[in-house]
Amino acid sequence: MSNDRSVHVDLADRGYDILIGSGVLSKLEAVLNPMHSKGARRAFVLVDSGVPDRFADQITTITQSLGIKSTLATITPTESIKSIQTYQSLLVHIASTGHSRVDPVIALGGGIVGDLAGFVASSYRRGVPVIQCPTTLLSMVDASVGGKTGFNLRITNPDGSEDLLKNLVGAFWQPQCVIADIDTLDSLDPRQRRSGLSECIKHGFISAGVGQEGLLDWMIQHLDAISSFEPATMAELAERNVALKASVVALDEREDTSKLGGRMLLNFGHTFGHAIETLDNLSPDPSNPSLAPLHHGEAVALGMVAACRAAEHASGLDPEIGNEMISILKHAGLPVQVGGLPSNQDLVERMSHDKKATANTIRVVIPTSRGKCIVVEDAPVESLEAGFDAIRA
Numbered sequence: 001m002s003n004d005r006s007v008h009v010d011l012a013d014r015g016y017d018i019l020i021g022s023g024v025l026s027k028l029e030a031v032l033n034p035m036h037s038k039g040a041r042r043a044f045v046l047v048d049s050g051v052p053d054r055f056a057d058q059i060t061t062i063t064q065s066l067g068i069k070s071t072l073a074t075i076t077p078t079e080s081i082k083s084i085q086t087y088q089s090l091l092v093h094i095a096s097t098g099h100s101r102v103d104p105v106i107a108l109g110g111g112i113v114g115d116l117a118g119f120v121a122s123s124y125r126r127g128v129p130v131i132q133c134p135t136t137l138l139s140m141v142d143a144s145v146g147g148k149t150g151f152n153l154r155i156t157n158p159d160g161s162e163d164l165l166k167n168l169v170g171a172f173w174q175p176q177c178v179i180a181d182i183d184t185l186d187s188l189d190p191r192q193r194r195s196g197l198s199e200c201i202k203h204g205f206i207s208a209g210v211g212q213e214g215l216l217d218w219m220i221q222h223l224d225a226i227s228s229f230e231p232a233t234m235a236e237l238a239e240r241n242v243a244l245k246a247s248v249v250a251l252d253e254r255e256d257t258s259k260l261g262g263r264m265l266l267n268f269g270h271t272f273g274h275a276i277e278t279l280d281n282l283s284p285d286p287s288n289p290s291l292a293p294l295h296h297g298e299a300v301a302l303g304m305v306a307a308c309r310a311a312e313h314a315s316g317l318d319p320e321i322g323n324e325m326i327s328i329l330k331h332a333g334l335p336v337q338v339g340g341l342p343s344n345q346d347l348v349e350r351m352s353h354d355k356k357a358t359a360n361t362i363r364v365v366i367p368t369s370r371g372k373c374i375v376v377e378d379a380p381v382e383s384l385e386a387g388f389d390a391i392r393a
């Protein structure tokens, strides 16, 4: 494979390319050029404060060279600022620049920046173009591809307690292009890197069911290089994972809830994971409680283990599949058990708040064989509880 990689998301007139590799941010110029020809004169750039300045500077230099005036808005991403308040302030900011319908929004950052920028783009003036420039592994292989955008909603329950409902508000808004510059990953901290690897491992465990048979074995063969973030391997890892996500999205752009498959399979590990992700007290390392709360990828890792063990209980899944997954997750430095979980009853209740749940059912993605998963909505509660018991330290 060459150093310059690209994957096309085949969505007819909403289709787009994902450019992957070292230094590919320079290709932003070629992406903006046709927009400039169609009248774009401004760009609103949402920048993640964790990204080294040189990448935002590069975007400014490129836009200036084309005669496009860029406005930078910087945010420090947390799940609590992925909120309606931040969304509103971004709308006020973009409106104050005189941004027109043909002017692009550019997201430079992780999944939080990408989701917020995408939703601003989807709704400002009923929709303006967005270019996603993901800078975390998780956002490269997952969040920036497929057009899901949005923010979290904080609600107060009748008993006065509060819940953060993740990604409850949003829209599907496909980007014009995704530019995944592998060089941005150099500054990413090891825990964030591992969190991104969790989504890659998830892809491996659904790969055979979505026509990407080789992915799991390729990752196992390259596990040392992947776990140590060897740059050439990272570019290939990103390309292979993006190809999987692109193929799933092309067949089910808007996650059709009437069919139990398609994009929903990408939620493997997520329904169990969401039940524990927003619990503030959980640490990925039982000996170091100060690492709480869990990162998204850590919760997904635990959720995938729980889903395997639940499938063993519900439908006799071969335990070797869960054992292999645990060994890969451990190799990648991801948690497979966690201390401090609440009761199973609480956890199952939290699963039913997941937005993938329908009126009376909890939809979970469970493995049926190596590399293949299905969506079920009638998993017995005892099986879900067996899943949580398996990850309880």
Ligand SMILES: NC(=O)c1ccc[n+]([C@@H]2O[C@H](COP(=O)([O-])OP(=O)(O)OC[C@H]3O[C@@H](n4cnc5c(N)ncnc54)[C@H](O)[C@@H]3O)[C@@H](O)[C@H]2O)c1
Binding pocket: 048, 049, 050, 051, 052, 076, 077, 078, 079, 082, 109, 110, 111, 112, 113, 115, 135, 136, 137, 138, 139, 142, 143, 144, 145, 146, 147, 148, 149, 166, 167, 184, 185, 186, 187, 188, 189, 192, 195, 296
């Ligand atoms: N839209 C989707 O389809 C989709 C899919 C998966 C996840 N998500 C969302 O993505 C979010 C998680 O994204 P994430 O894992 O990228 O986390 P994140 O956006 O919170 O970023 C993680 C941390 O990395 C820092 N960072 C970003 N780029 C950096 C860089 N190059 N160098 C150093 N630090 C850097 C950020 O400042 C932040 O502190 C969640 O909100 C999740 O809901 C969306």
